[in-house]
Amino acid sequence: MLTIHQLNKRFDHLQAVKDFNLVMQPGEFVTLLGPSGSGKTTVLRMVAGLESPTSGSIHLGDVDVTHLTPQKRNIGLVFQSYALFPNMSAYENIAFPLHVRKQDKHTIQKRVNELLALIGLTNRKDHLPHQLSGGERQRVALARALSFHPPLLLLDEPLSALDAKVRQSLRITLKEIQRTLGVTTLMVTHDQEEALELSDRIVVMAKGAVEQVGTAMDIYYAPQTAFTEGFIGETNPITAEVLDVIASPIGEKIYNLRWHHHVFSWLADRHIEPQGTSITIGIRPESFHFLPVGGHGSIEATIVDKLFFGSVTRFIVKLPDHTTVKVDAMSAISQQYPIGAKVGLLITDPRLPIGFVDEAVTMTANPS
Amino acid sequence: MRRKWISKIVIFFFILQMVIPVIGLMIFSIDNEGLFTLSSYQTLFTDPSFLSSLMNSLGISLVSVVLTILLVTPPIWYGYLYSPRILRVLEAMSFITFVLPGVVLGLAYVQFFSNPPFALAGTPTLLPFAFTLFGMPYYMQSVLNRLRHSEAKLYHDVARSLGSSNLRSLLRVQVPLLAPGILIGSILVFSIGMGEFTITQLTTGGSFMTLPIYLQVDFQNNPLAGAAMAVIALLIAIVLVSLTLGTFRRRKKRREAIHVNHSSVEQAV
Numbered sequence: 001m002l003t004i005h006q007l008n009k010r011f012d013h014l015q016a017v018k019d020f021n022l023v024m025q026p027g028e029f030v031t032l033l034g035p036s037g038s039g040k041t042t043v044l045r046m047v048a049g050l051e052s053p054t055s056g057s058i059h060l061g062d063v064d065v066t067h068l069t070p071q072k073r074n075i076g077l078v079f080q081s082y083a084l085f086p087n088m089s090a091y092e093n094i095a096f097p098l099h100v101r102k103q104d105k106h107t108i109q110k111r112v113n114e115l116l117a118l119i120g121l122t123n124r125k126d127h128l129p130h131q132l133s134g135g136e137r138q139r140v141a142l143a144r145a146l147s148f149h150p151p152l153l154l155l156d157e158p159l160s161a162l163d164a165k166v167r168q169s170l171r172i173t174l175k176e177i178q179r180t181l182g183v184t185t186l187m188v189t190h191d192q193e194e195a196l197e198l199s200d201r202i203v204v205m206a207k208g209a210v211e212q213v214g215t216a217m218d219i220y221y222a223p224q225t226a227f228t229e230g231f232i233g234e235t236n237p238i239t240a241e242v243l244d245v246i247a248s249p250i251g252e253k254i255y256n257l258r259w260h261h262h263v264f265s266w267l268a269d270r271h272i273e274p275q276g277t278s279i280t281i282g283i284r285p286e287s288f289h290f291l292p293v294g295g296h297g298s299i300e301a302t303i304v305d306k307l308f309f310g311s312v313t314r315f316i317v318k319l320p321d322h323t324t325v326k327v328d329a330m331s332a333i334s335q336q337y338p339i340g341a342k343v344g345l346l347i348t349d350p351r352l353p354i355g356f357v358d359e360a361v362t363m364t365a366n367p368s
Numbered sequence: 369m370r371r372k373w374i375s376k377i378v379i380f381f382f383i384l385q386m387v388i389p390v391i392g393l394m395i396f397s398i399d400n401e402g403l404f405t406l407s408s409y410q411t412l413f414t415d416p417s418f419l420s421s422l423m424n425s426l427g428i429s430l431v432s433v434v435l436t437i438l439l440v441t442p443p444i445w446y447g448y449l450y451s452p453r454i455l456r457v458l459e460a461m462s463f464i465t466f467v468l469p470g471v472v473l474g475l476a477y478v479q480f481f482s483n484p485p486f487a488l489a490g491t492p493t494l495l496p497f498a499f500t501l502f503g504m505p506y507y508m509q510s511v512l513n514r515l516r517h518s519e520a521k522l523y524h525d526v527a528r529s530l531g532s533s534n535l536r537s538l539l540r541v542q543v544p545l546l547a548p549g550i551l552i553g554s555i556l557v558f559s560i561g562m563g564e565f566t567i568t569q570l571t572t573g574g575s576f577m578t579l580p581i582y583l584q585v586d587f588q589n590n591p592l593a594g595a596a597m598a599v600i601a602l603l604i605a606i607v608l609v610s611l612t613l614g615t616f617r618r619r620k621k622r623r624e625a626i627h628v629n630h631s632s633v634e635q636a637v
Binding site for chain 1 (some may be wrong): 519532
């Protein structure tokens with residue numbers, strides 16, 4: 001659908017985008033995720049035709065659009081600041097691209113009303129942008145970008161100008177609309193939560209280059225570079241002893257590891273290889289679990305601090321060797337674990353099927 | 369509380385010092401040795417050369433405004449969006465006309481345009497160009513100001529991404545966006561056109577009667593009629609300003625009316 005090959009962009013002395021490659025399937029929702037200055041918006045602007053690449057190519061289907069003007073690309077683009085034309089009503093804004101395409105009055109009317117119904121703003125169609133709320137404006141901007149049935153939709157930080165509550169509900173709306181219409185979508189964001197929630201695949205970018213491409217689960221549980229690991233969520237790096245390697249039901253490699261006498265299973269990542277008999281992996285705070293002290297092969301640990309985050313509470317937990325790890329647990333159970341309490345600590349890999357974990361552990365703990 | 373009073377007094381005196389000369393002029397124009405008269409106004413309006421000079425001034429000023437809009441807006445717009453260098457050159461040029469005395473430009477025009485193939489001196493042809501030049505810095509600043517505060521580039525990008533040609537974006541999106549700047553700039557150019565004396569005198573040699581030339585001639589011959597004329601010029605200015613302000617207010621009201629109608633329909637439903 002969209003094929004980007006070896007795309008580069010230089011601004012004077014700054015290499016904004018370095019050797020960017022991406023192939024998108026029809027209907028796919030891909031997110032470019034990275035901090036500001038990572039080049040993600042530049043990639044998006046090059047796809048839209050608002051910026052011309054220094055080298056490389058962009059294909060839309062079979063058509064080479066690298067050097068086409070934005071007008072000729074037929075791509076829908078939603079800007080961060082909505083950018084509704086201030087002199088036109090919601091209706092006129094959505095109708096604008098259809099007027100440009102010289103469609104007849106009846107077709108335009110039908111299409112605009114259809115979209116207004118889709119975004120739930122039929123009764124506000126005559127309002128000017130400044131009379132609409134932020135969330136409503138962004139919905140109109142989305143409808144405007146979709147009105148001419150573009151094969152590709154580009155979203156440039158579409159939700160970041162909105163407050164948290166609206167952002168949350170609009171995320172759901174966005175995903176629903178994208179699914180309903182099946183439009184191939186490329187989004188840019190610096191908000192990892194947004195990327196993880198919405199995307200089929202995520203492209204993590206830093207300093208103009210791609211750090212990692214993968215599904216939300218891949219990116220989150222198997223970060224391939226130090227940058228990705230640091231950028232997305234929190235991790236506890238631990239070094240464990242490799243007991244053996246087995247195959248999962250779907251043919252992936254699984255390590256059985258031992259750490260502080262606790263034996264657990266861990267899905268292998270292609271890029272992390274054991275060094276001799278030990279391996280260093282990153283454990284997410286929520287991959288730890290509490291048991292009563294001495295429970296089923298757990299590590300004896302002490303809670304030294306608690307941070308309340310709302311639905312989740314973060315525990316700082318001291319291990320027998322006096323190192324600490326961060327552990328997240330639902331706040332509902334946090335009352336059971338006061339500071340100073342002793343607990344049993346377990347690690348489970350959330351990517352592995354339930355049941356398989358216990359089986360593997362039992363098998364390794366009691367070798368026959 | 370006290371500060372409020374002080375500021376009110378200051379504003380009062382400020383307005384007073386502006387208004388007193390005008391009131392003096394008005395009284396002077398209707399005073400016939402202590403008796404009220406409108407004879408000087410009557411003389412003016414029955415004088416065909418007054419009407420023709422008024423028409424000349426209005427015509428020349430309007431042509432200057434159109435010329436400025438057509439000649440100056442596109443390069444500023446283009447420079448602002450795509451080429452900061454062009455914009456810098458334009459700004460520098462506009463500052464030259466700021467400090468360029470009218471006499472110098474007038475003499476230069478006379479010198480250059482006296483001989484064929486450009487024998488234009490003695491005709492009003494050059495005036496709109498001169499007024500455009502003199503109005504340019506003011507016009508430029510008011511349009512630039514608007515450009516800077518209206519995210520013009522963003523809206524142009526949006527229009528293009530939606531498939532619009534550059535021309536359509538300019539006419540349907542950019543012009544409405546920049547309209548307030550264009551309007552204010554136009555009023556400034558227009559008022560320069562209505563009030564300019566030096567270049568008009570130099571290049572036309574008095575063969576083309578505009579309001580300022582008429583005023584100067586008339587004031588020497590008949591101070592009373594001159595005063596009446598000055599009052600009329602002031603009225604024209606007031607009418608123009610209120611017209612433009614009125615246009616803005618009406619537009620805003622109309623939009624609000626749509627909004628209100630809509631809400632009442634919703635309530636009815």
